[in-house]
Amino acid sequence: MPNPTNLDLDLVRAFVMVSESRSFTRAGERLGRSQSAISLQVRRLEDLIGEPLFQRDARRVSLTDKGEVFLAQARRLLRVNDDIVAALAADEVEGEVRMGAPEDFATAHLPAVLGAFARSHPRIALSVTCDLTLRLLDRMSAGELDLALVKREPLGGELGVRVWREPLVWVGRDGEDLTSGKVVSLIAAPSPCVYRRRATTALDEAGRAWRIAYTSPSVAGQLAALRAGLGVSVLPRAMVPDDLAILAGEAPPLADGEIALIRNREAGPAADRLAEHVLAALDRAVAQRG
Numbered sequence: 001m002p003n004p005t006n007l008d009l010d011l012v013r014a015f016v017m018v019s020e021s022r023s024f025t026r027a028g029e030r031l032g033r034s035q036s037a038i039s040l041q042v043r044r045l046e047d048l049i050g051e052p053l054f055q056r057d058a059r060r061v062s063l064t065d066k067g068e069v070f071l072a073q074a075r076r077l078l079r080v081n082d083d084i085v086a087a088l089a090a091d092e093v094e095g096e097v098r099m100g101a102p103e104d105f106a107t108a109h110l111p112a113v114l115g116a117f118a119r120s121h122p123r124i125a126l127s128v129t130c131d132l133t134l135r136l137l138d139r140m141s142a143g144e145l146d147l148a149l150v151k152r153e154p155l156g157g158e159l160g161v162r163v164w165r166e167p168l169v170w171v172g173r174d175g176e177d178l179t180s181g182k183v184v185s186l187i188a189a190p191s192p193c194v195y196r197r198r199a200t201t202a203l204d205e206a207g208r209a210w211r212i213a214y215t216s217p218s219v220a221g222q223l224a225a226l227r228a229g230l231g232v233s234v235l236p237r238a239m240v241p242d243d244l245a246i247l248a249g250e251a252p253p254l255a256d257g258e259i260a261l262i263r264n265r266e267a268g269p270a271a272d273r274l275a276e277h278v279l280a281a282l283d284r285a286v287a288q289r290g
Helices: 009-021 024-031 035-049 065-092 103-120 133-141 194-205 219-227 269-289
Strands: 054-056 061-063 095-101 124-130 147-152 161-166 168-172 184-188 210-215 233-236 245-247 257-263
Touching: 009 024, 009 035, 009 065, 024 035, 061 065, 065 269, 095 103, 095 133, 095 269, 103 124, 103 147, 103 219, 103 233, 103 269, 124 269, 133 147, 147 194, 147 269, 161 269, 184 194, 184 219, 184 233, 194 210, 194 233, 194 257, 210 219, 219 233, 257 269
Parallel strands: 095 124, 095 147, 184 210
Antiparallel strands: 054 061, 147 257, 161 257, 168 233, 168 245
8 A cells, every 4th residue: 555645734835825825926925935945845745746736937827727626625734734723822812803894795704704713712802894895905005904805806816815706696676677778777885896896897898878876885775775676786696685686688797706815914913813714714615605
């Protein structure tokens, strides 16, 4: 029986950091190593696995098909290691973490994730802010947030680490339609809003006339307007309540919605611990969705 191959966790962590940042240089900065050292670690890991994990060219680094498959397993391997270390050193990590997230994603997916973290890390105080993505990015740039979950355009690899992806759909009251020739009444969050821009861009590209019929900064306000029949909106599929309809027919196509996690480089160990927890929890949620 051949001897099993034991993966070096330092090599695995270097691979994950490169896959998240799409850069050997940025991965080195995060791990406190040189670009050449990270490159050597990844090549050693590829030699162990026997397959290339990255496609490299002068402009960008991207995962191979094998790399995409291995990434989920690598995160799982690191999660087990980090959970063990966290359990042994839980009492040593303390402080405050300021986190931002879009209201719709925070409402649907974060309460259980953050609740579990708060229970397992009682010495870390969480401060969570819900706002539009572009405002969260402004607050991150100003140093007012340690972590943020933000909406990004598909394949927007330069903005954080993708943690969630799901279809966006047109939503309205049952019986509402998006028939060609009809001016589309839109219900949306105020500008700047990624989903508002996604809706207007899709309509423009389809040559459809539209108007903003109702603006609300809250998801609850937008849903109330949809239920009143004031127009249609764009929402993640998982956010559509049972009493509203997903509109098909002549609806302009929409690219999937993506959520990415970004970190403030100045954030401390408490923020790193929360980032690891959020990545692991959302990885599990994605796996459970199939």
